[in-house]
Amino acid sequence: MVIFTLAAIFMPDPPPPLDDDRCGYAFCEVCTAEAPYACSACKTTRYCSSRCQNAGWRNHQRECKIHQKLHEMDVRIAMTRPKRPPEGICTGCNAQVGEGRRLAMCRECGYQACGSCESHHSRGTCYCPNANFGKRYCQMEPRWYHSNGRGRSYAGDRHPDPDALGGRPYPSDVYEPAPRACDSCGTVTRVFKKEYRDPWVWH
Numbered sequence: 577m578v579i580f581t582l583a584a585i586f587m588p589d590p591p592p593p594l595d596d597d598r599c600g601y602a603f604c605e606v607c608t609a610e611a612p613y614a615c616s617a618c619k620t621t622r623y624c625s626s627r628c629q630n631a632g633w634r635n636h637q638r639e640c641k642i643h644q645k646l647h648e649m650d651v652r653i654a655m656t657r658p659k660r661p662p663e664g665i666c667t668g669c670n671a672q673v674g675e676g677r678r679l680a681m682c683r684e685c686g687y688q689a690c691g692s693c694e695s696h697h698s699r700g701t702c703y704c705p706n707a708n709f710g711k712r713y714c715q716m717e718p719r720w721y722h723s724n725g726r727g728r729s730y731a732g733d734r735h736p737d738p739d740a741l742g743g744r745p746y747p748s749d750v751y752e753p754a755p756r757a758c759d760s761c762g763t764v765t766r767v768f769k770k771e772y773r774d775p776w777v778w779h
């Protein structure tokens with residue numbers, strides 16, 4: 577009985593598995609080495625290896641619950657649609673349009689962009705999480721940076737039209753081996769491997 581109680585005190589729950597998460601540059605919570613893994617429970621705290629995760633688990637356990645709550649809140653905020661912006665004002669830069677000038681408008685979400693915002697990497701994207709001014713992110717050039725208008729980049733499936741690269745097809749090892757339905761638009765096609773979704777790998 578004593579042994580059982582001691583075991584409960586000294587052996588906390590095992591740590592959750594690590595997620596392979598290579599977007600961005602981050603440092604290990606324990607040893608400050610480069611950290612390609614994140615705690616899969618809170619998706620926040622980063623580690624270089626499961627060895628370091630185990631070493632830091634006792635400290636992280638309580639913090640992990642707090643991070644989880646914050647992460648859930650972030651996700652909920654990202655899912656709620658912003659209100660339709662007022663017409664005649666550029667949603668990207670708030671500039672009022674003068675006589676005879678037009679703003680490009682997304683019919684779905686009402687986002688409007690002036691000429692200079694249209695070409696801007698994040699102001700030029702509307703509020704629709706899967707499309708930009710009606711054009712699906714999954715079918716666009718991966719070299720572009722896209723966000724849902726709240727600073728998050730699109731991280732879903734991609735299968736851009738090879739014509740977008742001036743007719744040159746993408747190398748075949750960029751694609752997953754077998755065709756499947758795209759998570760975003762449902763088209764059955766060959767989609768990019770996960771590591772090629774990040775627009776930065778195409779720079």
Ligand SMILES: [Zn+2]
Binds near residue numbers: 605609
């Ligand atoms: Zn480490």
Ligand SMILES: [Zn+2]
Binds near residue numbers: 620621640
């Ligand atoms: Zn955690």
Ligand SMILES: [Zn+2]
Binds near residue numbers: 690
């Ligand atoms: Zn603007």
Ligand SMILES: [Zn+2]
Binds near residue numbers: 703707709
């Ligand atoms: Zn939109």
Ligand SMILES: [Zn+2]
Binds near residue numbers: 712733758760762763
């Ligand atoms: Zn698609």
